[in-house]
Amino acid sequence: MDIWLERLDRLLTIIRPKAYNVIARIIIGLGVVLVAESQLNIVQAIVIAGYESLFGRSEILRNFMEGSSNHWIGLFLIVIGLIYHYLMTVGKEQVDLRLSEIPKKPILSIELLNADLEQYKDNSVNLRGCIVATPPEDEIPEYKVNYNLPNMEGLNNVLNTFGNIERNPNFYKERGEFLKIWGGSELISLQITNLTPVLATGVKVEITLPRKKGVSADNTKDDFPPLPSEKARNQFGSLSALSIPHQTVHYDIKRDHNDQVYRFFWNIGNIQANTSCTSDTYIFLRSEESFDLELKIFCDQFDSPYIETYRVNRNNQTQTISVSQLMTENESFNELVCNCVMDGYIQRVAEKKLEEYEHESQELIPRG
Numbered sequence: 001m002d003i004w005l006e007r008l009d010r011l012l013t014i015i016r017p018k019a020y021n022v023i024a025r026i027i028i029g030l031g032v033v034l035v036a037e038s039q040l041n042i043v044q045a046i047v048i049a050g051y052e053s054l055f056g057r058s059e060i061l062r063n064f065m066e067g068s069s070n071h072w073i074g075l076f077l078i079v080i081g082l083i084y085h086y087l088m089t090v091g092k093e094q095v096d097l098r099l100s101e102i103p104k105k106p107i108l109s110i111e112l113l114n115a116d117l118e119q120y121k122d123n124s125v126n127l128r129g130c131i132v133a134t135p136p137e138d139e140i141p142e143y144k145v146n147y148n149l150p151n152m153e154g155l156n157n158v159l160n161t162f163g164n165i166e167r168n169p170n171f172y173k174e175r176g177e178f179l180k181i182w183g184g185s186e187l188i189s190l191q192i193t194n195l196t197p198v199l200a201t202g203v204k205v206e207i208t209l210p211r212k213k214g215v216s217a218d219n220t221k222d223d224f225p226p227l228p229s230e231k232a233r234n235q236f237g238s239l240s241a242l243s244i245p246h247q248t249v250h251y252d253i254k255r256d257h258n259d260q261v262y263r264f265f266w267n268i269g270n271i272q273a274n275t276s277c278t279s280d281t282y283i284f285l286r287s288e289e290s291f292d293l294e295l296k297i298f299c300d301q302f303d304s305p306y307i308e309t310y311r312v313n314r315n316n317q318t319q320t321i322s323v324s325q326l327m328t329e330n331e332s333f334n335e336l337v338c339n340c341v342m343d344g345y346i347q348r349v350a351e352k353k354l355e356e357y358e359h360e361s362q363e364l365i366p367r368g
Contacts, residue, residue, distance in 0.1 A: 027081035105301045106200035108192055108271070110308055112293075115187040115223065115282070115345050123310045125188075128343045130317030131288060132183030134176040140323055143171035143230065167232055172326045174228035175333060182225055183340040184315040185216075185286035190253070190266060192297070193276040200271040202300035207253075207264040207283065207293065209312070214288035217262040219253050219281050224349050227337070253281035290314040 052058060112120045114128070134140075144167055168174070190207070194200045209217060253266045268277055290313050297306040319340060325333075338344040 025081075027084065028078050032078065104198070105196075106198045106271070106273075106299060107195040108200060108203065108297050108299060108306065109195055110205065110295055110297060111191045111193075112295075112310055113189045113191055113278070115189075115342055116348070117189070117278075119191075120310065123308070125186075125285075125293065125310050125312040127184055127186045127285070127287060127312070127315045128345075129182075129184045129186075129315070129341050130319045130339070131315055132179040132340050133318065133320045134180050134326070135321070135323050137173055137176070140173045140176055140326060142169040143167055144169055168228070168230055169232070171228055171230050172323075175326045176321065178225070178228055179321060179337070179340055181286070182337075182342075183319070184288075184317065185284060186342060187220070187223060187282040188285050189279050189282050190295075191276055191278045192268065192271065194271040194273060197273040198301070199273055200299050200301065201269075202298070203268040203271050204298040205266040205268065206296040206298070206305075207266070208296070209262050209293045210291050211257065211260055211262050212289065212291075215262075215291060216284070216286040217264075218284045219251055219255050219264060220284050221249055221251065221281055223282060224353070225341070225346060227334075227346070251281045253279050253283065285312070287312055288314060 112125060114120065120126075190205060192203065192205065209215065211217075252268075253264050256263045256265060264283060266279055266281075271277055290311070293310045293312050295308040295310070297308070299306075321336070325336060328336075334347065338347050
């Protein structure tokens with residue numbers, strides 16, 4: 001729409017000379033004369049009288065002049081003159097007014113989203129879940145079975161050895177570490193929107209937050225934190241990994257920290273008019289203190305960067321976990337995770353991935 005307005009403005013500028021008023025008057029005046037002439041035949045009479053005074057009577061001329069008398073031509077010229085005058089005055093002013101309302105620079109809006117892609121309102125970030133306090137690591141037992149059959153020491157050794165060969169001895173400790181890290185934490189993504197019909201070029205966002213006690217941040221591609229596994233890790237994992245082609249992970253949000261701040265950069269490039277762009281890298285954020293998170297937007301069309309500030313509020317929800325809770329069955333531990341980590345986000349993602357898997361397994365489409 002704006003492109004067509006610009007083209008119309010150029011056209012009106014071309015056909016709008018300084019004497020456009022005179023041109024409009026001439027066209028309208030000629031139309032009025034033709035209408036009057038068709039009614040009064042004044043012009044025909046003057047032409048015929050002048051010609052016949054010099055050359056004598058001419059029936060051919062009389063017939064031609066009588067046949068050419070048509071008031072519709074005059075009316076047509078009057079309408080054309082009025083339209084031309086309107087376009088050169090009111091039309092040109094309206095086009096100029098509309099073009100003046102179109103921003104010359106893009107207007108960019110940025111939002112922070114939680115792991116469920118819900119926008120934080122009023123520039124305030126409230127971290128979900130709760131901060132978890134776990135028992136000291138030396139108080140958490142290993143995960144293993146311990147057979148103690150009377151008078152069968154040899155058999156006990158065999159059963160204990162083979163019974164624990166596939167068990168992860170650090171299972172309970174990893175559960176505690178998982179809750180300690182992810183309890184009260186959030187996966188933050190960014191969404192930037194170009195609110196104007198102007199192409200935004202060279203767009204980059206800098207995210208800065210203080211690096212201090214109680215605040216932890218990092219970039220990650222994993223939107224589904226894996227729960228600790230009961231099974232021991234493959235001791236030949238490093239060898240088997242040699243046969244798997246290594247795929248470089250691309251982070252669109254990169255980090256550049258120092259001793260004072262956590263700093264991330266999101267290089268976006270160009271953003272088309274009236275479109276949005278969402279990061280596919282997350283910022284892991286955990287905080288036991290309130291602080292300000294600064295977003296600085298750079299753009300080639302900006303004279304200076306645009307700055308937006310979010311207030312990250314301290315997570316006041318805390319929960320102390322006992323050793324027995326770390327040693328519960330999976331169902332009970334999963335409920336604990338739902339309460340402590342992003343208000344049940346992991347459970348929602350697991351259900352979604354299960355639905356996707358079931359759908360893909362039932363799809364009947366040709367495989368290329």
